[in-house]
Amino acid sequence: MATWGMVIDLEKCTGCQACTLACGMENNRLPGENWQDVIFFTEGSYPSAQLKWFPRPCQHCENPSCMAVCPTGATFKTADGVVLVDWDKCIGCKYCMVACPYGVRFYTEEKPLVSPDMRKVHASKDEHSWNPPWKMPDAREDWKHGVGIQPHDVVSKCTFCYHRVSMAPPGTPDLDPQDPKLREFTPACVVTCPPGARLFGDLSNPESRVSRMIGDKRGVRLLDQLGNKPQVYYLTGDGGAVPSNRAIDKKA
Amino acid sequence: MDTIDSTVPPRAEFWQCLAQAFYAPRGEHFSRSLREDLPEDLVELASLLGRDLSGVIGEIREVFLQTDADSLLQTYSSLFLVPPIPAKLNVAVYLDGTLLGPQCKMLEKTYLRHGIEQSPEMHDTPDHLATVLEFLALLFYKRDCVGAGKPETLRDDLESVRGLLLRTVPEIERRAAQTERERALPAVYSALLRLVLTLLHDEQALFFPAAINDETATSPGYFSKRDTAPDLVACTECGRPVATARELKVIADRLRQSGLPADHLGLCPDCRNAQYGWRPGRADFDLPGFR
Incomplete structure (x- = not known):
């Protein structure tokens, strides 16, 4: 069984947010509810301030805080290493949102992040929280794995496009969007990334491209000191560390 | 027949009565009580609660009137007992996919917390x-x-049990209705299950009666009402509420048990980015024309 993980090359990422948009379209996200968020921030101060960006999906941790605190077992980890929310079990207590140190979870009934409130513009007449004009086919909706348009009062998060990844042929080391046979099984953000900054593959396979890139290019994990052991690795180039670790992992 | 116990609050009595309908209708006396007394009791108790359920329960009464003891037992057996069972009454099965799964264990723990242990006479799962x-x-x-005693725990448990039922009873009802149609059985249990669902959705009247005159009654669920809880802990950065003190304690305990840090819980999720160095840009430089 594979252990799916993602590698994001920060030297290649241009902050274009195509991943955010692709994810929103693929997973029917409310505008502003970005499972594939790109954070923009500044470093330094005038006159040498720099605008920077940092793509931050759910880290699909090996030891997830969200799963540890979930009172109903709605947050769970699949055998192939993906952390998911079972919307049938989620009671919307938001414990996971408080506990997750990465801030990558969203609650349906929050105040709308952008205006107008699309939940009212495209109101749902059934148990779904809204009825967007674009939708994945009903057959792919899977509330047990947090895929599709969520019901009211549940927490949602990135699924690594579980509806795609779970259909990949067993034993596949990498889901490379350049390979036409594997493209449909690859997460939407990886397929769409214009500079090809994202790789997706089996972390448990030492021959996979993701494993080799992590080894060859000193892949680092976000907030690694916390012990959650994310399965998203960042390649930061020669002297880099992910922004949160920069003060700790400073090159001498 | 006066079957209502006046010493028990009507809301508790209501659910207690409704629960009886889902035990196997064995024995002439029990069966007759179900068929003749249950609808009357439910209507009466509902009126004590200020709800008019005569329409919904009328449907059940009609079916009961046309059903004798044997056919009621046969219907129950066909739907819920005889393998392959068309509609299991073990609610957690629909979420766990197995008997005695995690939801079932959770229920058992909740029962124990309230001093309830399964009777040896109850030959079924919790x-x-x-x-x-x-x-x-x-x-x-x-x-x-x-x-x-513990009002907040009670509310949590009420909401938790209600959530479990809301997620599972629709599927039981669907299966029961389908089987009743296919096997030409009296449509009594699908009607009862629909009544349970109606009541579970009737949150303000039956679950949170005090909330009817409360401004928080318009919010969709109990957990959305957290913003008005009395013991909210504020974010040390922005002052907005993070969670209640009790919830933070529960979360911190669970994180520590899993060997994970809980230091970030003092900040709301929105303020943590700044702590990690992801501070959004601000025009805080001192140049003419800028503020």
């Missing part, structure tokens, strides 16, 4: 619908009679 509904009745009894 997630049997009748047991869960009886437990709901007990929670209402505790809330209305015992009063100020």
Whole structure:
């Protein structure tokens, strides 16, 4: 069984947010509810301030805080290493949102992040929280794995496009969007990334491209000191560390 | 026949009565009580609660009137007992996919927290619908009679049990209705399950009666009402509420048990980015024309 993980090359990422948009379209996200968020921030101060960006999906941790605190077992980890929310079990207590140190979870009934409130513009007449004009086919909706348009009062998060990844042929080391046979099984953000900054593959396979890139290019994990052991690795180039670790992992 | 116990609060009595309908209707006396007394009792109790359910329960009464003891037992057996069972009454099965799964264990723990242990006479798992509904009745009894013991825990447990039922009863109802149609059985149990669902959705009247005159009643669920809880802990950065003190303690304990840090809980999720160095840009430089 594979252990799916993602590698994001920060030297290649241009902050274009195509991943955010692709994810929103693929997973029917409310505008502003970005499972594939790109954070923009500044470093330094005038006159040498720099605008920077940092793509931050759910880290699909090996030891997830969200799963540890979930009172109903709605947050769970699949055998192939993906952390998911079972919307049938989620009671919307938001414990996971408080506990997750990465801030990558969203609650349906929050105040709308952008205006107008699309939940009212495209109101749902059934148990779904809204009825967007674009939708994945009903057959792919899977509330047990947090895929599709969520019901009211549940927490949602990135699924690594579980509806795609779970259909990949067993034993596949990498889901490379350049390979036409594997493209449909690859997460939407990886397929769409214009500079090809994202790789997706089996972390448990030492021959996979993701494993080799992590080894060859000193892949680092976000907030690694916390012990959650994310399965998203960042390649930061020669002297880099992910922004949160920069003060700790400073090159001498 | 006067079957209502006036010493029990009507809300608890209501759910207790409804729970009886999902036990196997064995024995002439029990069966007759179900068919003749249950609809009357439910209508009467609902009126005590200020709800008019005569229309919904009228449907059930009609079917009961046309059903004798044998056909009621046969219907129950066909739907819920005889393998392959078309509609299991073990609610957690629909979420766990197996008997005695995590949801069932969670229920068992909740029962124990309220001093309830399974009787040896109950030859079924703790997630049997009748047991869960009886437990709901007990929670209402505790809330209305015992009063100020652990009101917040009670509300949590009420909402948790209700959530479990809301997620599972629709599937049982669908299966029961389909089987009743296919096997030409009296449509009594699908109607009863629809009644349970109606009541579970009737949150303000049956679950949070005090909330009817409360401004928080318009919010969709209990957990959305957290913003008005009395013991909210504020974010140390922005001052907005993070969670209640009790919830933070529970979360911190669970994180520590899993060997994970809980230092970030003092900040709301929105303020943590800044702590990690992801501070959004601000025009804080001192140049003419800028503020």
